[in-house]
Amino acid sequence: MRIAPQFLAAAVAAALLSSSAIAEELTGTLKKIKETGTITLGHRDASIPFSYLGAEPGKPVGYAHDLQLKVVEAIKTELGLPELKVRYNLVTSQTRIPLVQNGTVDLECGSTTNNLERQRQVDFSVGIFEVGTRLLTRKTSGIRDFADLKGKNVVTTAGTTSERLLKAMNAEKRMGMNIISAKDHGESFLMLESNRAVAFMMDDALLYGEMAKAKNPDDWVVVGEPQSYEIYGCMLRKGDPAFKQLVDKALSATFASGEINEIYARWFQNPIPPKGLNLKFPMSDELKKLIANPTDKSAEEI
Amino acid sequence: MNYNWDWGVFFRSTGIGEETYLDWFVAGLGWTIAVALAGWIIALLLGTLLGILRTVPNRWLAGIATCYVEIFRNVPLLVQLFLWYFLVPDLLPEPLELWFKQDLSPATSAYLSVVVCLGLFTAARVCEQVRTGIQALPRGQLAAGHALGFRLPQIYKDILLPQAFRIIIPPLTSEFLNIFKNSSVASLIGLMELLAQTKQAAEFTANLFEAFTLATLIYFTLNMGLMLLMRLVEKKVAVPGLIAVGGK
Numbered sequence A: 001m002r003i004a005p006q007f008l009a010a011a012v013a014a015a016l017l018s019s020s021a022i023a024e025e026l027t028g029t030l031k032k033i034k035e036t037g038t039i040t041l042g043h044r045d046a047s048i049p050f051s052y053l054g055a056e057p058g059k060p061v062g063y064a065h066d067l068q069l070k071v072v073e074a075i076k077t078e079l080g081l082p083e084l085k086v087r088y089n090l091v092t093s094q095t096r097i098p099l100v101q102n103g104t105v106d107l108e109c110g111s112t113t114n115n116l117e118r119q120r121q122v123d124f125s126v127g128i129f130e131v132g133t134r135l136l137t138r139k140t141s142g143i144r145d146f147a148d149l150k151g152k153n154v155v156t157t158a159g160t161t162s163e164r165l166l167k168a169m170n171a172e173k174r175m176g177m178n179i180i181s182a183k184d185h186g187e188s189f190l191m192l193e194s195n196r197a198v199a200f201m202m203d204d205a206l207l208y209g210e211m212a213k214a215k216n217p218d219d220w221v222v223v224g225e226p227q228s229y230e231i232y233g234c235m236l237r238k239g240d241p242a243f244k245q246l247v248d249k250a251l252s253a254t255f256a257s258g259e260i261n262e263i264y265a266r267w268f269q270n271p272i273p274p275k276g277l278n279l280k281f282p283m284s285d286e287l288k289k290l291i292a293n294p295t296d297k298s299a300e301e302i
Numbered sequence B: 001m002n003y004n005w006d007w008g009v010f011f012r013s014t015g016i017g018e019e020t021y022l023d024w025f026v027a028g029l030g031w032t033i034a035v036a037l038a039g040w041i042i043a044l045l046l047g048t049l050l051g052i053l054r055t056v057p058n059r060w061l062a063g064i065a066t067c068y069v070e071i072f073r074n075v076p077l078l079v080q081l082f083l084w085y086f087l088v089p090d091l092l093p094e095p096l097e098l099w100f101k102q103d104l105s106p107a108t109s110a111y112l113s114v115v116v117c118l119g120l121f122t123a124a125r126v127c128e129q130v131r132t133g134i135q136a137l138p139r140g141q142l143a144a145g146h147a148l149g150f151r152l153p154q155i156y157k158d159i160l161l162p163q164a165f166r167i168i169i170p171p172l173t174s175e176f177l178n179i180f181k182n183s184s185v186a187s188l189i190g191l192m193e194l195l196a197q198t199k200q201a202a203e204f205t206a207n208l209f210e211a212f213t214l215a216t217l218i219y220f221t222l223n224m225g226l227m228l229l230m231r232l233v234e235k236k237v238a239v240p241g242l243i244a245v246g247g248k
Helices: A003-021 A028-036 A063-079 A096-101 A161-172 A185-193 A204-213 A241-256 A259-268 A285-292 B007-011 B021-055 B059-074 B077-091 B094-103 B106-135 B140-147 B152-167 B169-189 B194-205 B208-237 B242-247
Strands: A038-043 A051-056 A059-061 A085-090 A129-138 A153-157 A178-182 A199-203 A220-223 A229-232
Touching: A028 A038, A028 A063, A028 A241, A038 A063, A038 A096, A051 A063, A063 A241, A063 A259, A096 B208, A129 A161, A129 A185, A129 A204, A129 A285, A153 A161, A153 A185, A161 A178, A161 A199, A178 A185, A178 B106, A185 A199, A185 A204, A199 A204, A204 A220, A241 A259, B007 B021, B007 B208, B021 B059, B021 B106, B021 B152, B021 B169, B021 B194, B021 B208, B059 B106, B077 B094, B077 B106, B077 B169, B094 B106, B106 B152, B106 B169, B140 B152, B152 B169, B169 B194, B169 B208, B194 B208
Parallel strands: A038 A085, A153 A178, A153 A199
Antiparallel strands: A051 A059, A129 A199, A129 A220, A129 A229
């Protein structure tokens, strides 16, 4: 009987102390960042040139990573945490959503498409990139558009929107394609290079990335009318408006100041690590529109 | 944890023809069973042969079988699969290579690679069990066979193997279940077996936990069923008193 009041008093005191310790009323992710002095960034290992390991072990580089660091700068200013520590956590296409949801990763920027299914599980920042889904093929293959794929072996990466589009196209138009689902983009390209498939369907920016890695980049060409447009966004936990607002503000400011053009040129029109390849991928009209009018909607909602 | 559960997800349309996500799991289960059974046939036949070789009184034959076991048991399964799928076809003569890579449907060439890979890998393990089964029998049986004028193949066929197989049914059951579980490596070369379909459904729906829960239940039920089946087989073929004798 005597334990209960003591316990209550202690609890009340603890609650009062902790609330007075933090001046602002922080919630969710921002509160966690303030308390731990650390932010955990999710990154990919081979989404060239968005987020990949290349320069030094354990530390990603890329277009999406540069934007991710812009957000980190904004958080430092906003929370008055110049010493904010950055922790990196490698994610794969399978682990990225659960790791954001369970709190392991605070902000994931890579090549994650914003779509309606994912919006039920996580929130997206304003879009950071827009791609079209197209085909990579040998210059000598004779493939110029999707109609040329009838009866051919076509590879795509498992779990991507391209896989779904390709399978739907095959069923609807009775194209008789053999669709190979490879486990990652590198393996998809290997299937293409070893002649198991005549074409590789994927987001155009990633196709340019694979092409740049090839033994002889001049042998390859990206062709075909885009079958869909997709907007990449950074993922964060659902229902955390304060954090989302800060992320969106930081990204929009980078877009508005024109700094995005430098970042774009650095990754898509200049030699990039590790091999000094140049993707030579000019900014698309879709991306220019996205930068002029930032939105956190998916391409299908626009 | 900030997660939206939705168990109805399996009955939703995939957007490809009339399929629901549940159809993917059913199709995946079909491939898993097809891979495992075909692999098991190879493993059982080759493993038995190698197991016998390891025990015959001929140093060369026994040596070959030992080398086989050491190689296939000590290289990771996934490495072996990539070798069979990516490297071995390139070593074939060119017409055969082109046939394998381009004329065969991608699912068939992946299926062949994974069946060969799992069959040869599991054969090494079956071999060791057959060998222990034979060696668990009293050595006097071999000598008695010779004394009665049996030739060596007859001794194996009529005396040693029937007893050895009865002894090793429990560990063989484990290997049989293992090959079903190991068949999931096929997902990494694009064969749409159960795990590949699960990952695909998880990615398309963003309902990862539901998809993997269903896959877990399917694997578990399948393996429980197989285990009960093997228990029945064990009871059916049991010879009273035999295993106790064999153990001495």
